[in-house]
Amino acid sequence: MRFKTFARVFWAPGALSALLLTSCATSSQSQDSGTQAAANKLGVEVKNFDTSVRPQDDFYKYVNGNWVKTTQMPSDRARYGTFIELADKSEAALKLIIEEAAAVKDRQKGSDTQKVGDLYESFMDTQRIETLGVEPVRPELQRVAALKSADELPELLAHFYRSGVQSPLMVFVGQDAKQSTRYIVYANQSGLGLPDRDYYFKQEPRFTEVRAAYQAYVEKLLTLAGEKDAAAAAKAIVALETTLAEKSWDRVKNRDREATYNLKTVDELEQLTPGFSFKRYLKAVGAEATPGVIVRQPDYFQALAQVLKSTPLPVLKQYLTYKVLDSYAPLLSKGFEEAHFAFRGRTLQGQEEIRPRWKRAVATVEEGLGEVVGKLYVERNFSPESKKRMKELVDNLRVAFKQGIDQLEWMSPATKAQAQDKLSKFNVKIGYPDKWRDYSKLEVVAGDLVGNVKRATAFEVQHDLDKLGKPIDRTEWGMTPQTVNAYYSSTMNEIVFPAAILQPPFFNPEADDAVNYGAIGGVIGHEISHGFDDQGSRSDGDGNLRDWWTAEDKKAFEQRTGMLVEQYNGFKPIDAMTVNGKLTLGENIGDLSGLTVAYKAYQLSLDGKPAPVIEGFTGDQRFFFGWGQIWRSLFRDDYMRQMLLTDSHSPGPYRVNGVVRNMPEFYKAFDVKQGDPSWLPPEQRVKIW
Template identity: 50%
Template structure:
């Protein structure tokens, strides 16, 4: 299946490079899940994570005071002050690369899905063709290890034969086009997304691809030289396992080709620029400007040969990558395609393949010591194939109606707070303020689950065909995308399932979306102190609203159209503020030599700044003039900031952190906590933070954005 490296054009709570969303989505968490320590489930050495299916509770009023380390000054490390004792007892499970509140809620969601899916798989009375039958059979097929081992690499053989038969550059280009929705890869990635300049229609988007490591830095930076060496060994191992000739020499040629492609790739920071990544092309223009690759054959095989226009994301990279393709011997390109095919198929092949892939992709790249158990992977497979069908049952079992009602109230107060703040900005003209208010008023809010569920009736799932189930699910999704091309954009669709622990902003719909699974402690607890809820889910709401006004989201108007609605002077003032914020994050260093990239994480950092500043003001509005009570000695403002810190309670393995700073648009958790707070005057007042502490900023150096 092609991997379109288009990135997120707006912002989210957390999102990894490996997560595939529409280009206009941006989510809250780098794993599109979330991390924290549940008070009633202390992590211990050898723990395998959260085991329950009931939502956790934090303390008596929504915050775990026993998890604090008050020996640490808030200005030296607010993460440790708020979470130090909890972090000390938190042990990353051996099948995880990070752990904390997001991951624990993801496990809660997984545990609920496990109960649901395993109960379906145990039944014999399911109606043929029903969603329940398909969910059960998807899981059964993954757990049928006897048949999987018996088949070994047999399911992949037709693909390897087809790759060998594609013995010219043009035949291989067509083969790559045909891998959309199927096993295989392409040096270019193609998908169907909402048109950012005409958000009522869909458009084909094509961009750079062709590499097997997380991004270009893994090929070009000495910081990741050891990962590149291990990758070449892995490529040779997989080629040998499928019987490809000269695996060691061929692996070296593949990695050399990918290194050249990586040199042509745009940087992660360049890929964020929505003005640069919207380039209108036709197929003929690509033929003329990026020769050496059979574009006509590629798009025809992808069933896109007659599209009138294509959005090319990295326009200057396309000719370079096409030239590399033309200069590379056919034998190397065939081996490249064979390797990426087996690499993608490995989780659905016998254990020797799935273990080899895990050992490199998870252990060597991210530092994960142990593979997830087979049943956990089976649940993920069933969910991946039938996400909304699984989500429909999840909502019925676990999402109370009152949560949605209370979220509506929180969102309303956040919007009121931002509307009031906009009018106070001295750096913004009345004209731009009016446009910003118009955009804020037009925000759509989605909470919990979609009003219209996905129809899976055309998807065939068989209990005895794991490999085929994956192929049919991929083709089902690709055909779904193809069928949308000549239709109006369906604004009722969701980019995440209800059981996903995350949230996102979609710029082309100008909407903020909060799946059911994130509306639980520590983010949201209907019984918690309001200050903690405003610091938790209020900060998340403000974060997603903030993405509509971050350095990239602010390039679209209230109707979702990519256009400038700023005066030239106001935009310059805004960019000066964002540059100052980026410089602050450039100084953060989670590991020696591995610094946060302020330019890469800019959108998420602005989202965090908005989430905390607007969330605090919304909390004040909710008091309706009354004075906030003091609880356990903590003022309302203190509880708000502690609530924000609690949702980012997490630890990561070193290799995972190294990958995050190179590839992820989200800063590490420690800096999600302190980065925005050190720019808020009220935080200094709440905790008496004085000059001389590690994160103190003089008032003149504090950046106030939204």
């Protein structure tokens, strides 16, 4: 099943990690109020420190080492940490809201309560789901079986796009990156069942094992659906996907916003894909109003047309049959659900157990009716005071970033003026939307889980298609308020902070400012810095992709970012696999520049006065503690392998250690000297913004 997703996030889609900040004081009931107040003001969980490690040697371990040693990974998780803990808290809050709706006996048809309650109960009704078996997707399987030739693929793939079934291509509606005042259709490669193209080709033993397990998984789903020769079909399907993977762009190339901007008319796109009519495809999707199509990987689409033409029809039908089953397996009877988890949860990510059903049901409601439950979440869990304080922090960070631009020694006045113009046009959204989504056209039917998810997917697709030809909706959010995350949009030129991330340890109203500037201040700075990372910096203040740099400044910028790439290429989290410095460059720039500007903002907040020493820690030390403790995390080995190949974010330890060793302020705060593991010679330290 596939609901709407968004590209630019602070963490990674599907990889939210979190923690609820608690007092660093003891749990003794006899503790006096003064000690408790001091602990709250400190805002740092010193119980998680590993004082056997010096901060100069490994700052991440110093701040989080005891937590890493004593925390057990939940059996239903592939990763765990601060983001996940807060996500669990958000999930529990949503459960109360959703179960209240489900408890209403006579729910008025078409009401939000009816939709929430019926969608939740349709997921929880395991007896009905088991009785139905594969029947809920039988109409989709029959559509595939009725395919008479490859010429009929445009309409079938368009139908699958609207119903949430993966195919070798996908389209979506977004702002035109070079004309940000209009919406347009983008076309993107798709169709792979493994997490990344490299999974099909890497020869290390673990990847060989994963490919064998994947073919067995494909065979299992086909067998459950009654395929006569499932083994042969699975082999052919994996071979077809391998061909698609060979033609697919890798993730580093897909980060290049210029390379992936290829504006074509529909007629030009039709000529690019002889044998596959994009004109018919777009008509069947309902995207005829698009002013053109931005093709992200032109040579992939050219190759895809040839692949579809040369692949025997029976193999295409087997492939599409499998895609239907794989896309909907978590919503079907136990055999499908268990097979899906065994491969996608246990084999790919190392999870020991599937998540409890109620949690998966809550996630389904949240994805399908996100702002319906989000509105109630905000009413119960987010205060106006938090929004006001957050706005003050954002304003302070913007002032610090403005000053930072003026003080850059490597940038010319001409480029500085362009950067300041862009910064002045940043839009900021905090907590929740000013205008809530209208779900009145979404039908939810009691007992019809697959149908409900299909309709929710089609509802989201239509919501986007309806934008074509209309003015840009600047009130829209790309995340729900209950999401523990944040993001920057280059075409909107805006930074967005949902309500759920605005709580400890990211934002603690009771804590001293130093910790808040290091934590949520670093997050704010991270998102602002995305507007000036290696890709975000290609857009101007109006959200248009254009080069506003002088040649000399661009060269100086790339020299600094190149140094950062090399630094992160040297980090080795597991086996022979290292962090991909080019894939993670944008996020690493966001971390380094974000924390740098957050530190500057913290110093400005002191207004020339010395920061207080609390529990023996200086203000600068507490600032860095704030950043360090939000990244504590655990990863299973298989999940780490997947992350290193697919995620544009570095693992938690390097989001701490990789950043602080480039900041002179850290050296001063913790007396880092030459010879210490955190030491970098001054000429090797990177400062970008």
